[in-house]
Amino acid sequence: MNFSFAPIGVIHSPYKEKFGIPRQPSLAPSARMKLELLPPYNHADTVRGLAAFSHLWIQFVFHETASRGWRPLVRPPRLGGNDKVGVFASRATHRPNPLGLSLVELIGIDIGSGVILELAGADLLDGTPVLDIKPYIPFIESRPDARAGFVDGPPPRLSIVWSEQARTDLAIWDSRHPQLAVLVEEVLAQDPRPAYQNDPERIYGVRLYLLNVRFRIHDNIATVLEISAS
Known part of the structure; x- marks a missing residue:
């Protein structure tokens, strides 16, 4: 089975190229960006009740690297760029289906001639197509006892x-x-x-x-x- 999806929105971000984007969301909480919903989704009814949530899941497309294809093994930066793991054990951008998932903070919702979500802490490139938005529910999705594999904590800071x-x-x-x-x-x-x-x-x-x-x-x-x- 094949599926075809159309973006519901587009990201306006301070990150203009892949180089420099934090490798995970929330590592740069000062990164403010906007998610502009596209017609016919830019209607106030689509975000009714969303302001009650502090954080959102954003599902998006790795649009700049999608054409490069994928490999079964990748070299995560957290392993020094030398050791390999399976693509499904990583968050590499080069995937069989170039989809990403980012947890972001919802700062505000601007409803005027359209709908714009104001976000913080996202790791998204300017122009990123967004496929879906879902509210983050802490008591279901926060698991502090979960194992994190080779990602055993935040990266060291310079x-x-x-x-x-x-x-x-x-x-x-x-x-x-x-x-x-x-x-x-x-x-x-x-x-x-x-x-x-x-x-x-x-x-x-x-x-x-x-x-x-x-x-x-x-x-x-x-x-x-x-x-x-x-």
Whole structure:
């Protein structure tokens, strides 16, 4: 049997590319984004009662990597990018059906000419197609006694240092993006580099909003070098 699904909405996110997106939701709670519902789902009746819930499950499509296909074995970043596990023992984006599931915080609902959900802590790329929304129910879905396999806790965090140039740049953009400093630190603290890249002199860039944040990592310290328009 084959199935065909149409998106019910689209994500508007500060993450403009895959590089830099936290590998799990809620690791960057300052990441604010919007889920715009598409016709005919952008009707107030579709979200009646939703504001009573603090968190939502978002089911979406890995639209940028879907064309690359899948493999039965993948290399999770949490295992250093060397050890392999089965694709169904991972949350890799390259899957037989390129579907993702993300738990996000619901900040608000804007009902005007359409319906827009304001979200926090999502790990979703700008333009991500959304297939479904479901409320999160803690007493059913929170299982603190569950085993987490090789993901035995949150990833280690890097320390963050701001260069003088980066702080000057931040002052320029902060009025437009008030959460920018916190978001930059949350993203870089996760160490977005591929596991095989450890060159302390290499300068990386991550796109947040329409900005390019350039940084370097050495001795578990991420130094923000500059912020410029991308």
